[in-house]
Amino acid sequence: MKTWIKYTLIILFIAMGGAIFYNKVYVVKSTFATIKPTKGDLDVTIRGIGNVDAKNIYTITAQTGGKIEEIYFDEGMWVKKGDLLLSIDPVDTPILIDEAKLALKKAHHEAEATASNLESLEAQKRLLQATYNRYEKLREQKFASEAEYDKAKSDLQNINAQINASKSQIASAASEQLRLKKSIEAIETKLGRLKIYSPIDGYIASKEAEKAAYVLPSATIFKIVDPKTLWVKTNIDERLANQVKLTQKASIKLRSQPENRLKGTVERIVAMSNPVTLEREIAIGFESVPTPFYINEQAEVNIDVAKHENVLKIPVRLIAMKDGKKGVWVARQSNAYFAEISILAQNDTEAALTSGVDMDTDLLLYTTTNKPLSDGMKIFR
Numbered sequence: 001m002k003t004w005i006k007y008t009l010i011i012l013f014i015a016m017g018g019a020i021f022y023n024k025v026y027v028v029k030s031t032f033a034t035i036k037p038t039k040g041d042l043d044v045t046i047r048g049i050g051n052v053d054a055k056n057i058y059t060i061t062a063q064t065g066g067k068i069e070e071i072y073f074d075e076g077m078w079v080k081k082g083d084l085l086l087s088i089d090p091v092d093t094p095i096l097i098d099e100a101k102l103a104l105k106k107a108h109h110e111a112e113a114t115a116s117n118l119e120s121l122e123a124q125k126r127l128l129q130a131t132y133n134r135y136e137k138l139r140e141q142k143f144a145s146e147a148e149y150d151k152a153k154s155d156l157q158n159i160n161a162q163i164n165a166s167k168s169q170i171a172s173a174a175s176e177q178l179r180l181k182k183s184i185e186a187i188e189t190k191l192g193r194l195k196i197y198s199p200i201d202g203y204i205a206s207k208e209a210e211k212a213a214y215v216l217p218s219a220t221i222f223k224i225v226d227p228k229t230l231w232v233k234t235n236i237d238e239r240l241a242n243q244v245k246l247t248q249k250a251s252i253k254l255r256s257q258p259e260n261r262l263k264g265t266v267e268r269i270v271a272m273s274n275p276v277t278l279e280r281e282i283a284i285g286f287e288s289v290p291t292p293f294y295i296n297e298q299a300e301v302n303i304d305v306a307k308h309e310n311v312l313k314i315p316v317r318l319i320a321m322k323d324g325k326k327g328v329w330v331a332r333q334s335n336a337y338f339a340e341i342s343i344l345a346q347n348d349t350e351a352a353l354t355s356g357v358d359m360d361t362d363l364l365l366y367t368t369t370n371k372p373l374s375d376g377m378k379i380f381r
Contacts, residue, residue: 029371031380034331034362037314042352044306044345046243048282050234052254052297055268055283058200060085060222062215063193073222075207076292079198085222088194088215097187104180111173118166125159132156202226205295227289231267232299235279243305244269250284255298263287266303308345311352318363319343319351329373331362336377 066088073085135152138144202224209221232252236244244266252262268283284301318328320338327340341356357363362381366373 029369030378032331032336032370033365034381035315035365036363037312037353037357037359037361039310039359040313042308042311042313042345042350043304043347044243044308045302045347046236046240046305047348048234048236048301048303050232050282050284050299050301052293052295052299053231053233053283054225054227054295055229055231056200056226057205057295058202058224058226059220060196060198060224062088062217062219062221063196064088064190065215065217065219066091066194067214068209068211071207071209071211073204073207075204077204079202079204079224081198081201083198085196085198086209087196090191090194093187093191093194097184097191100180100184100187104177104184107173107176107180111170111177114166114169114173118163118170121159121163121166125156125163128152128156128159196221198224200224200226203293225295227293229285230289230293231283231285232264232301233281233283234299234301235274235277236282236303238273238278238280241269241273241280241282244280244282244303245305248303248305250301250303252284252286253300254290254293255300256294257290260290262290264301306345308352311344312354312357312359313350313352314357314363316346316349316351318365320366328357329364329366330357331364331379331381334378334380336364336373336379337375338373 069087069089071086073079073083079085132152132155135144135149139146139149204222205225206223207221208223209215209219215221246266246269248266250264250266252264253260254262264284264286266282267285268281270281270283273280282303284303314328319326319341320329321327322338325340326343327338329336330339331337339356339361342354344352344354346352364373364379371377
């Protein structure tokens with residue numbers, strides 16, 4: 001082969017390779033789609049991840065120790081206020097009440113008998129008092145002997161002693177009746193503590209004892225959630241938490257119901273930040289209780305902290321950094337330029353701008369297949 005033919009073919013192959021590279025690689029990597037900013041409203045939200053909890057969770061404990069006789073509800077069940085939750089074996093408590101009531105009845109009868117006897121003694125005293133008064137006068141007139149007078153006096157003193165003894169017996173019987181009544185009340189109170197009732201209309205989140213188990217006083221048996229106080233606790237970075245205010249609206253997405261967006265309201269902002277994580281705890285209450293719900297379930301919340309109307313908006317993903325400044329890449333004729341911007345507000349998807357671009361600006365949509373952008377770089381559209 002002649003030399004000039006060989007070099008011609010080499011040059012041809014290089015030219016073809018260059019053309020293919022230019023059209024298939026350079027042009028493709030330098031070709032950008034563009035969009036323009038839009039006008040509209042921008043809802044600013046703060047996102048947080050938290051867990052379902054409740055303001056009021058009632059811990060139901062055993063008021064007295066004993067063996068559980070029966071449990072009438074289980075975890076995940078709804079209860080009404082006043083529902084009997086469980087009963088503890090009373091052992092001999094009912095027998096003690098019966099014995100105390102019998103003793104009270106006996107003391108009452110004894111008191112009645114003593115009171116009747118006292119009435120009889122009072123009647124005898126009146127008679128003996130009259131006899132004594134008569135003998136006292138007869139003795140002064142020398143018509144009665146000392147022996148007769150002394151006997152009348154002795155009889156009167158004896159009856160007075162019997163009356164005093166009867167009064168003491170009546171007082172003692174009254175004290176005994178009072179003591180027995182107090183004892184019965186105490187036993188009945190103890191017996192009442194052996195039955196535990198629900199203090200609210202609620203949902204049983206946990207049950208920590210079983211039938212036939214022995215429980216100690218103050219041992220936890222149930223935890224009942226007041227569904228009206230259900231909320232999600234989340235932690236928000238301090239740099240964002242100052243935008244959160246009470247009564248602001250929010251949306252809640254439970255991990256078990258990712259397709260549902262539940263409505264909520266900010267109900268509590270904890271006054272103390274976490275010194276380690278530098279976050280503030282926020283509680284978002286449910287407007288309507290989800291059914292079913294699970295305490296400690298993970299949930300995502302989006303709190304609506306502001307609304308900007310009729311503003312210039314761009315997608316957040318277009319915002320870039322250059323020389324420590326925020327901006328966007330824009331197309332002017334066939335070249336790319338970095339335009340510094342001022343951001344009024346932004347959410348997860350959009351940003352509202354106050355300067356840097358206008359409605360006619362062509363914003364470059366950068367993808368991973370494109371060449372890195374630089375000021376004045378030639379581009380294709």
